[in-house]
Amino acid sequence: MNMGQIESALKDIFNEPLKDGEQRKIVFWVDKDEEFIEEIEQLAIAGVNVETLSDNNQFYMKHLLEEEDPTSSYLIYTNVELGVEDNWLADTVLYSKTFFADRVSLLLSELHIDPSLRATVKEHERFFNNKERFRKFKAFGIESYTEETIELAIMSVLCNVNTTDFEAVLKTVLMDTLDDNDNKYLSLMERFFDIDVFWTYVANHYGYERETKTLKTLFFHLTVTAFNHSVGEEYLTSVQDFIAKRNKANALVFIDHWMHHKTDYTIFDENAEMVEREIQLPSILQSVPIDEFKQADTFPYIDKAIIIHIANSLMEKLEDYEEYTKLIKLRRAKHYYNQYASVYEALYYTVMMHEFHKEHQQGIPQVRAFDLYEEYRKEYHVMDTYYRKFYIAYDEESNHELLKKLKELVEYLYTNWFMGELSSHWSQAVKAEMTEEWSLPGVQNQQAFYSSIVAPHIRNGDRVFVIISDAMRYEVGVELAERLNSETMGVCDMQTILGVVPSVTKLGMASLLPHRSLDFDANGRVLVDGKDSAGLENRKKIIESFVDESIAVHFQDVLAMNKAGRRETFKGKKLVYIYHDTIDAMGDKASTEMYTFNAVETALNQLYDLVKIIRDDLSGTNIYITADHGFLYQRDALEESDKIGNEIVDAVEVKRRYVLSQEKRDVSGQLAINLSSVVKNEHGLTAYVPNGTIRNRIQGTGVNFVHGGASLQEVVVPLVSFKNKRAGQKGSQAIQKVDVKLTSTTRKITNSIFNLDFFQTEKVEDKRIPRTVVICMADDKGNVLSNEERIIGDRSFDNPAERTFRIQFVLKNISYDRNKTYYLIVKDTETGVITEKVPFSINLGIVSDFDF
Secondary structure (H helix, E strand, C coil), X not given: CCHHHHXXXXXXXXXXXXXXCCCCCEEEEECCCCCCCCHHHHCCECCEEEEEECCCCHHHHHHHHHHHCCCCEEEEEEXXXXXXCCCCCHHHHXXXXXXXXXXXXXXXXXXXXXXXXXXXXXXCHHHHCCHHHHHHHHHCCCCCCCHHHHHHHHHHHHCCCCCCCHHHHHHHHHHHCCCCCCCHXXXXXXXXXXXXXXXXXXXXHHCCCCCCCCHHHHHHHXXXXXXXXXXXXXXXXXXXXXXXXXXXXXXXXXHHHHHCCCCCHHHHHHHHHHHHHHCCHHHHHCCCCHHHHCCCCCXXXXXXXXXXXXXXXXXXXXXXXXXXXXXXXXXXXCCCHHHHHHHHHHHHHHHHHHHHHHHCCCCCCCCCHHHHHHHHHHHHCHHHHHHHHHHHHHHHCCCXXXXXXXXXXXXXXXXXXXXXXXXXXXXXXXXXXXXXXXCECCECEHHHHHHHHHHHHHHCCCCEEEEEECCCCHHHHHHHHHHHHHXXXXXXXXXXXXXXXXXCHHHHXXXXXXXXXXXXXXXXXXXXXXXXXXXXXXXXXXXXHHCCCEEEEEHHHHHHCCHHHHHHHCCCCCEEXXXXXXXXXXXXXXXXHHHHHXXXXXXXXXXXXXXXXXXXXXXXXXXXXXXXCCCEECCCCCCHHHEECCCCCCEEEECCCCEEECCCCCCXXXXXXXXXXXXXXXXXXXXXXXXXXXXXXXCCCCCCEECCCCCHHHHEEEEEEEECCCCCCCCCCCCEECCEEXXXXXXXXXXXXXXXXXXXXXXXXXXXXXXXXXXXXXXXCCCECXXXXXXXXXXXXXXXXXXXXXXXXXXXXXXXXXXXXXEEEEEECCCCCEEEXXXXXXXXXXXXXXXX
């Protein structure tokens, strides 16, 4: 403000009308820094006397204004502090007006900052010499200023954060770069603030006290101190200099909040990886017991160390499988899990296979065919799932050296032990009981699918949808049924049917059609009631010959239609067959068979979507999902010993897993199955299938994925029955997430480090699905005051004790009001909905740190 502006402003004040009881105007012009001491002598305002007040003439000025001249208007120029108690003119000031013309005084006035903070504002005056910075500062709307709130607000503006919180300021600075010379926020603070004040705040909040201060060593300090929360200092002597002596809790909470930010975590991860390299964390952890650091979450190498520990334990045949699975599940809730998710998944299924092996360490017993079939249906099939899931994870990280070693363990357990014993015992049982009559007591044959399952619905006038997924073996059907049960309103039932032999598409597909008879012709074609059944068009004609209002379509055609198109296409159709071939199309080609398990994942999603389309767009209520056959698949290349030569001369058809021939004799290494119980068999055909998982040695590639034989994986065919239920309909059950509730009864926190207990109220099953929550302490404004912990509530144990969680929290090292209410916040991570908000009081006394 220049002198002309000042003179104009003063004239406006003196020209204001007198208020009631007012006889004149007295204005005290306070110029604390005496910026206008020379100009005051030239100032002249008509009808106004100008005087200068100093420390030495206060009595004179009081006498002048009240005794000598009580009627004239006066402008009193001064640099004296008018608000002090011993000021002779204190009462005069109260009924007068005070005017400020210097920049600092104007700032104090406009921002309503107490004049006692003038020195603080003056110190940072260069910050306010910018309209945009001033606007942002004012926008914070600070009601009661202190030196700290002013400094925090300035740093917040310079760092472009929307809250006066030093944690946000520091994170912004560190996220820019750890190079002090290139950090734009440090540069701004050096120009428009006081960089020493910034470092003082760092020291006060996070205990970072060094003679030479850098952002890089500060980041080391914060991460190592946070790491020290989980790992005792006796193990961290090599990095002792980076551990805070005070305010450790603040460092932990700061790091925790940054790690768990939905976007900012990427920069943290890069810096944390740099720190672990420079402090040589792998060397440090070599001497630290796994139980000491299993909860730690600061550096990515922690997960590597845990993975290596479990993998080495497996290779050394240490059978503590329950502890390994607990460790893996514990790490799922940690920050870096997603970086290593595929490796963890592969490790988990390797552990599960070892656990299965341990449970059956006496071997798979040789029992009757029906009993072996039932054991496979109820339990043994899980090894197929574990093997499949391992390779899905393995393929995500196939160059990982550790996974290559796990692969050797997996192949030994699955191919050599499990498939070796299971397929050998099953072949012996088949040879003893099923070569003349391909059936099992109490198990429905695939050929009876239409007559037993579909036809009763048609007779009742019901509408039926049949989805046939080529090569969907039993364990895949189990996973589909579990998903439909947990994610839809419908009721899903899982059964099996005994697949035909040979377990080949042309016969399996034909057996699922409505028919009176099945047979092979002389060329190996499958005839349904004497008609060729190969291909969609032929199958469509066969279905229509039994049910007029029917249709057969490929699943891709259904997916390609819109809702209106689907309704028009299937309008009035009582019987709908939908053919799906994602698994077989991938596995049956030599160039793509290695992607068989990935095709299974795709197929599961497609089949799930198909069911939803039928339910939602077509109002279908009766849906059956089955397969023509299963499959055998192993990843490792087969040995020559896994193949057998063909001794049959007069063969109608020779494939990897079967030979069709009119010849009837014993063949070494082969099961000779009379097909009269499977087809009409006018040509007197016998199906020769190799024992176990052996393949026939024939020309061509594509030997790892096969079907056509009589192994359990090929002939135990899933039958998933889905009955749609609408909300409110009898038997319907709404899908609900399980609840995760606080069970600790205390509502008072007396230590900055404390534990709380939580309980998953129901086990996960059917319509009760998992819930993941994030938990923290917060104040009444929602400001997070602690670390944030995650609970994955997906436990399926009956025992309530196995659905409990003990979680440790650390509070920021700040002052807490014992009379104020704070809250434990439990929030669903998927929806963001707060599921529980529990009031707490906090009375810490002397705030504790990690020295427990």
